[in-house]
Amino acid sequence: MDIAALRAEQLATAGKIIRHDDFAFTQPALIAGADVGFEQGGEVTRAAIALLRFPSLELLEYQVARVATTMPYIPGFLSFREYPALLAAWDKLGRRPDLLLVDGHGISHPRRLGVASHFGLLVDIPTIGVAKRRLCGQFASLAEEEGALAPLMDKGEQLAWVWRSKPRCNPLFISTGHRVGLKSALHWVQLCMRGYRLPEPTRWADAVASNRTAFQRWQQGRDEADFFPPQ
DNA sequence: GCGACAG
DNA sequence: ATCTTGTCGC
Numbered sequence: 001m002d003i004a005a006l007r008a009e010q011l012a013t014a015g016k017i018i019r020h021d022d023f024a025f026t027q028p029a030l031i032a033g034a035d036v037g038f039e040q041g042g043e044v045t046r047a048a049i050a051l052l053r054f055p056s057l058e059l060l061e062y063q064v065a066r067v068a069t070t071m072p073y074i075p076g077f078l079s080f081r082e083y084p085a086l087l088a089a090w091d092k093l094g095r096r097p098d099l100l101l102v103d104g105h106g107i108s109h110p111r112r113l114g115v116a117s118h119f120g121l122l123v124d125i126p127t128i129g130v131a132k133r134r135l136c137g138q139f140a141s142l143a144e145e146e147g148a149l150a151p152l153m154d155k156g157e158q159l160a161w162v163w164r165s166k167p168r169c170n171p172l173f174i175s176t177g178h179r180v181g182l183k184s185a186l187h188w189v190q191l192c193m194r195g196y197r198l199p200e201p202t203r204w205a206d207a208v209a210s211n212r213t214a215f216q217r218w219q220q221g222r223d224e225a226d227f228f229p230p231q
Numbered sequence: 232g233c234g235a236c237a238g
Numbered sequence: 239a240t241c242t243t244g245t246c247g248c
Contacts, residue, residue, distance in 0.1 A: 036238070038239055073239070075236040082238075104237045114237065135237045168248085173237085 006077055007111065014113040016121055022179040023126045025098050028054045031192065032097035033201025034089070034119070036082045037209045038069065045069045047085035048209035050201060051097055055191060057200045059218055062208045065089035075135065076110050079118035086119050096125065099180070099188060101201045105129045106177035106185075108152055108159035110136050120178025127177025128185040129160070130202055134173060142171055149186075161186045169197045 031054040036047045044066050051061040065088030071081040082104075105114030106129030114135070120127030137154035139162045146167045152160040152175075160175035163186065174189050176182055192199035198206070207215040 036239085038238090041241095042239080073238060075238090078237055109237080116237095129237085131237050133237060134235095136235090 001071060001080075003074070003077070006080055010077075010111040010113045010118075013118065013121065014107075014111055017107060017112065017117045017176070018179045019107065019176045020179075020181045021184050023098065028098035028188070030054060030060070030095060030097040031057075031099045031101070031188070031201055032093075033101045033103075033199070033203070033205035034086055035103050035202065035205035035209045036085060039066070042069055042072075045082065045085040046209060047082070047089040048205045049086070049089045049093055049100075050204035050208050051093060051095060052201050052204060054098075057192060057194065059204050061094060062204070062215075063089045063092035064208060065092060078104055079113065079115035082115055083119050083122060086115075087122065090123055098126065100125055100127045100177070101130050101189065101192070101199055102127050102177055103130060103132075103202055103205070105131045105135050105160070105173060106175035108135060108137060108154070108173060108175040112159075114175070114177075116175070116177030124178075126179040128180055128189060129173070129175040129177045130189060130199060131160075131173040131175070132170065134162075144168075158182065163189075165193060165199075166195075166197045172197070 032051045034049045067085045102116035106116035116129030137152040139150045142148045148164040150162045151158040162171045164171045
């Protein structure tokens with residue numbers, strides 16, 4: 001792998017990211033979350049995308065894809081490691097969401113092309129980056145209260161919001177992925193909260209990817225509906 | 232040179 | 239991210 005070439009590719013691609021609202025909906029009807037994990041010591045990359053109805057946030061569909069890992073994790077180059085699996089899961093999805101929440105940063109990236117932005121551009125859909133940790137930029141210390149907010153600044157521009165979504169939890173870093181402005185990014189994420197640190201689309205994608213009990217129960221309920229379809 | 236560093 | 243048990247706190 002040629003890191004210098006990837007860096008050049010990022011710089012060229014970042015210029016194509018649309019940082020303002022560029023969508024038809026007043027409110028999304030379908031919203032999705034994407035999460036990536038690894039198996040077998042990193043040999044296999046597993047991506048999960050969960051599709052939810054908005055604003056009820058009920059899980060409608062999910063897809064999981066497993067592909068051979070092609071790149072190691074290098075800070076600043078996460079998208080090259082994760083997007084092949086994300087694309088595979090995306091292609092399996094029966095319906096297209098109006099908006100997609102991606103785990104990781106959007107434009108709050110050294111070259112303004114985090115995985116949320118890169119993937120959003122690849123599939124040409126509005127995306128928002130929801131990261132759990134800072135990659136670059138600075139922000140003022142955040143108040144302890146739930147809802148505390150601060151801008152993430154880098155080189156004189158705001159790249160994201162640092163937002164405490166839940167008390168006694170580390171804040172989230174919410175940024176423009178593609179075709180969504182910063183203000184809207186925070187707005188939609190806030191409408192996806194249901195009392196946990198992470199927004200529901202992200203939580204469901206994580207639950208699916210990790211086969212958590214919440215997902216198992218949902219799947220069991222769906223199976224029963226198949227055996228005993230409502231008259 | 233040194234520290235920082237999404238998932 | 240992943241490997242993993244108990245444990246502290248609300």
